[in-house]
Amino acid sequence: MSGLTHIGPDGRARMVDVGDKDVTERVALAHGRVHMQPETIQLAIGRDTKKGDPIAIAELAGIMAAKRTSDLIPLCHPLPLSSVKVEIQPDSRANALIVTARVKTSGRTGVEMEALTAVSAACLTLYDMLKAVDKAMRIDGVELLEKTGGKSGDYRKAGT
Amino acid sequence: MSGLTHIGPDGRARMVDVGDKDVTERVALAHGRVHMQPETIQLAIGRDTKKGDPIAIAELAGIMAAKRTSDLIPLCHPLPLSSVKVEIQPDSRANALIVTARVKTSGRTGVEMEALTAVSAACLTLYDMLKAVDKAMRIDGVELLEKTGGKSGDYRKAGT
Amino acid sequence: MSGLTHIGPDGRARMVDVGDKDVTERVALAHGRVHMQPETIQLAIGRDTKKGDPIAIAELAGIMAAKRTSDLIPLCHPLPLSSVKVEIQPDSRANALIVTARVKTSGRTGVEMEALTAVSAACLTLYDMLKAVDKAMRIDGVELLEKTGGKSGDYRKAGT
Amino acid sequence: MSGLTHIGPDGRARMVDVGDKDVTERVALAHGRVHMQPETIQLAIGRDTKKGDPIAIAELAGIMAAKRTSDLIPLCHPLPLSSVKVEIQPDSRANALIVTARVKTSGRTGVEMEALTAVSAACLTLYDMLKAVDKAMRIDGVELLEKTGGKSGDYRKAGT
Amino acid sequence: MSGLTHIGPDGRARMVDVGDKDVTERVALAHGRVHMQPETIQLAIGRDTKKGDPIAIAELAGIMAAKRTSDLIPLCHPLPLSSVKVEIQPDSRANALIVTARVKTSGRTGVEMEALTAVSAACLTLYDMLKAVDKAMRIDGVELLEKTGGKSGDYRKAGT
Amino acid sequence: MSGLTHIGPDGRARMVDVGDKDVTERVALAHGRVHMQPETIQLAIGRDTKKGDPIAIAELAGIMAAKRTSDLIPLCHPLPLSSVKVEIQPDSRANALIVTARVKTSGRTGVEMEALTAVSAACLTLYDMLKAVDKAMRIDGVELLEKTGGKSGDYRKAGT
Incomplete structure (x- = not known):
């Protein structure tokens, strides 16, 4: 027994069967951050135009x-x-921009991966928008903060 | 002058014009890591079957x-x-799995984002494959190590 | 209060929460048209073969x-x-081809955008199929005709 | 009356309306096979490494x-x-690798196409992984074995 | 001879062979507009926040x-x-928002469809962002303004 | 040495490096067939309408x-x-519909997989269009007929 739900008893990868799980409201909250030079942060947040805003583009x-x-x-x-x-x-x-994502579904399985994927894509997009001035940015601390709903019980990151 | 190539002189987001850049061979190398419990690492690497291997799935x-x-x-x-x-x-x-990605193209613009996206997706997939046993995993240190090719010059992460 | 549901109280874009909405049957009907030369219309509709029909391809x-x-x-x-x-x-x-799309779902939000997207893609495909003979075609009048289902009430275009 | 549900009474292709069908559990099972040289089969199954396994990649x-x-x-x-x-x-x-796919949904229409698509993609991927040594491989016998759930009744391939 | 390049001599739809065309720089310019109530325009353009701006989101x-x-x-x-x-x-x-798109490639075929698709998607997104306050918006005048590059010669909309 | 180009010397799956290969014109030709009842073939080919034609939809x-x-x-x-x-x-x-696909590129690697994927998707779509009257259809004989271009030499199926 591997304990890994995506691996079946025969050792094969599978999309695990959630057909017997209840449809419940499920929420996941994740965060991450992009470290950068102080000047890069100022450039990211200091824009005085409504268009081409790196932060709004990364959120989207x-x-x-x-x-x-x-x-x-x-x-x-x-x-x-x-x-x-x-x-x-x-x-x-x-010296970082902090990205937080909150995802909800009414479904048979949780949305942890959706929240973590949203955080990662937003971090990558910040990198892409700002890399012309700072290639040494670093994405750190992408993790699940909280998950609710579903039979396996709620999860909350230790210390939060 | 924002210095941000994805923002035009009018402040608008744009896919920057690379039509005048040369087609050259461009390479990017990036890495990142997923922190986890020692037991989770053992579970990830210790599998004695060819199928359903979390590491091979995440690489793919x-x-x-x-x-x-x-x-x-x-x-x-x-x-x-x-x-x-x-x-x-x-x-x-x-206490981490280290992900490294190397991407090449013959093109008019670099592949930093492709390398960083590969690293992020592999890290997220490791999380997905292993989350049944460890929800506190954390993705850290996703960054560009090296890039070569193109007019803007080569880049190498300081200290490497 | 902006009144724009996709903009949250903090001014951020969001995928608005529809988790509290009922799952009901929702229908949307939209139309649009592509103006073209009379000869182009004849070419589009007069084909005497079952294959390669611009109209069937655009509907698909x-x-x-x-x-x-x-x-x-x-x-x-x-x-x-x-x-x-x-x-x-x-x-x-x-002097036009008229495109009409009808979309249904059982869901928590309406399908106006799906109907309008279907109309737009069909119009664009007509343009693509016919542009070798007429580059001056024009897509006009893409609009919602009717929507039913959901709490916000039914909508019917004025005068229809 | 064509009997083809994807063709409407007006002869047009359509995504048939399943809005009145019940949400039930639906399962489909399909298989197919890739014929190849005996040496190619040995190469496919005989790998002694956990990584880069053609069979695991094709299953995924x-x-x-x-x-x-x-x-x-x-x-x-x-x-x-x-x-x-x-x-x-x-x-x-x-002299073949046999691919079997089993797909489930709780929905208003069956998953035969999902099972057949999974089989086809796995067969194509086996071809791609092994074509450097054997270009004469052939995909055969892709068919539905069984389907259950839904009003139209269960189906089981004759002789199985 | 149908004159339709996407239809072959046998009457079949095809992706036309551009293998013999030269790789040249090709540009296309297209526009379109979304008609709406004057109040809706004000709402779209008058936002005093950098985030959640319907115009920036539609451009993206x-x-x-x-x-x-x-x-x-x-x-x-x-x-x-x-x-x-x-x-x-x-x-x-x-009483409209005007959308203009300019697309470039170095390739064997033109980018008219890319420019027209960009315009259509931006118009649809404006509709989506603003539909909570105005469902009677209408997309009009989506057309090619100009195309350059390629053997078939340049095109410029009559009267421009 | 496995001989499998998608597996690296370290046993890992990889997208093999084609950066050193020449850009040449490459063509691949593949075919396959869907076996079905004679009545199903008649239904597929006997349609007297330009719209909703299973064969045209599957080709597309x-x-x-x-x-x-x-x-x-x-x-x-x-x-x-x-x-x-x-x-x-x-x-x-x-008692079959025969699907043939021909794909061309100017690139650094061949298009066998593109031709085989086109055949497979067309076969699957024929199944989808006709399954309401015949669930026992079977996809057979999907294989590469011919490939030209590239350093590894041309290939032609034995006996053709």
């Missing part, structure tokens, strides 16, 4: 990526999402 | 995601990739 | 595009569609 | 393709799949 | 859709785009 | 699938196709 990329999760992660179930929110905030002390 | 997911980069990152150019390699190795001291 | 492209709506429209929810019909008819007086 | 490709069925087959409904399993076994007497 | 959706053109339009060639720009401006006299 | 699905090959086959390179043709003919003696 995160939302769109959440919808593509089952295309990217081989054994993820396709799920009809009922809500996706992505929020990017500067953390000046940490 | 990284390769496939590199091909989808321009779908995920809003202002990325679609590029014909000539090579993608993704390699996952355990780092027992760091 | 509309149906397929309806299924891709949430990939194209950033804040659209992914929805399991239960029916899509696209119909193209010539309007000789208007 | 089949699972992922099942999720893309409605993108590939023009009039297929998008469906939330609850389980996908793909299994490849050698049949030494037939 | 247009750029991203240009990259998906060959997925949406059945007989379009996949092309490596070298530049995409989408610009939305209010036209207060016409 | 084959063309579109060729463009998605690198999404479906994990280690396939994304390629800019210069031509795709799919043709379906009845073979009354064999």
Whole structure:
């Protein structure tokens, strides 16, 4: 018994059967951050135009990526999402932009991967938008903060 | 002058014009890691079956995601990739699996985003494959190690 | 209060939460048209072969595009569609081909965007199929005719 | 009356309306095989490494393709799949690798196309993985073995 | 001789062979507009926040859709785009938002469909962003303004 | 040395490096067939309407699938196709519809997989269009007939 649900008793990868699970409301919250030079943060947040804003573009990329999760992660179930929110905030002390994603569904399996995928895509998009001035940015701390709904019980990151 | 190539002089987001750039061979190398419990690492690497191997599945997911980069990152150019390699190795001291991706193209713009996207997708897939036993895994240190080719010059991460 | 549901109270774009909405049958009907030279219309409708028919290809492209709506429209929810019909008819007086799309779902949000996307993709495909003989075609009048189902009430275009 | 559900009474292609069908559990089982030289089979199954295994990669490709069925087959409904399993076994007497796929959903229409698409994609991937040594491989016998659930009744291939 | 390049001499649809065409720089410019109530225009353009701006989101959706053109339009060639720009401006006299798209490639066939697809997707996204306050918006005047490059000669819309 | 180009010397799956290969014109020709009841063939080919024709829809699905090959086959390179043709003919003696696909590119690697994927998708679409009257159809004989271009030399199926 491997304990890995995506591996069957015969050792094969599978999209695990969730047909017997209840349709319940499931929520997942994840975050991550992109470390960068203080000047890069200022460039990212200091724009005085409504258009071409790296932060708004990265938030949108995160939302769109959440919808593509089952295309990217081989054994993820396709799920009809009922809500996706992505929020990017500067953390000046940490010299980072913090990305948070909250995803909801009414379905038979959780949306942890959708929340983590949204965070990752938003971080990658920040990198892409800002790389002309700073190639040494680093994506760190992408992790699940909280998940609710479903039989396996709720999860909350230790210390939060 | 914002210095951000994806933002035009009018402040609008754009897919920057690379039509005047030369077609040259361009390579990018990126890495990242997934921190996890020592027991989770053992589970990931210790499998004695050829099928359902989390590491092989995550490497494959990284390769496939590199091909989808321009779908995920809003202002990325679609590029014909000539090579993608993704390699996952355990780092027992760091309690992490290390993901490295190397991408090549003959094209008019670099493949940094393809390499970083491959790393991120492989990390997310490791999370998905292993989350049944460890929800506290954390993706860290996703960054560009090296890029060569193109007019803007080569880049190598400081200290490498 | 902006009144724009895709913009949250904090001013951020979001995929609006429809988790509390009822699953009801929702239908949307949209239309549009492609203006062209009378000779182009004759070419489009006068084909005497079963294969390579621009009208049949454009109807099919509309149906397929309806299924891709949430990939194209950033804040659209992914929805399991239960029916899509696209119909193209010539309007000789208007020198146009008229495209009509009807989409149904059992879901928590409406399918207006799916119907409008089907119409737009069918119009674009007509343009693509016929552009070798007429580059001056024009897509006009893409609009929602009717929507039913859901709490916000039914809508019917004025004058219809 | 054509008897073809994807063709409407007006002779047009359509995504047939399944809105009145019940949501029931539906299962489909399909198989197919790739004929090849005995040496190619040995190469495919005899690998002594966990990584780069053609069979595991083809099984994964089949699972992922099942999720893309409605993108590939023009009039297929998008469906939330609850389980996908793909299994490849050698049949030494037939000089073939046998691919079997089992797909489940709770939905308003069946998953025959998802199972057949998974089988086809796995067969194509085996071809791709092995074509460097054997270009004369042949995909044969892709067919539905069994389908259950839904009003039209169960189906089982004659003689099975 | 139908004159329709996407229909072969045997009457079949085909992706026309461009293998003998030269790789040249090709540009296409297209526009379109979304008619709406004056109050809706004000709502669209008057936002005083950098985030959640309907115009910036629609411009981005247009750029991203240009990259998906060959997925949406059945007989379009996949092309490596070298530049995409989408610009939305209010036209207060016409009670409309005007969408303009400019696309470039170095390739064997033109990018008219990419420019028209970008315009259509941006118009649809404006509709989606604003439909909560105005369902009677109408997309009009989607047409090619100009195309350059390639053997078939340049095109410029009459009167421009 | 496994001889499998998609497996590296370290045993890992990889998208093999084609950066050093020449850009040449490459063509691949593949075929396959769908066996069915004589009555089903008559239904497929005897339609007296231009719309909703199973054969035309399946040919189109084959063309579109060729463009998605690198999404479906994990280690396939994304390629800019210069031509795709799919043709379906009845073979009354064999009680089958014969699907043939011809694909061309100017690139660094061959298009065998694109041709085989086009054939498979067309066969699957025929199944989908006709399954309401005949669930016992069987896809057989999907194989490469011919490939030209590239350093590894031309290939022609034995006996053709």
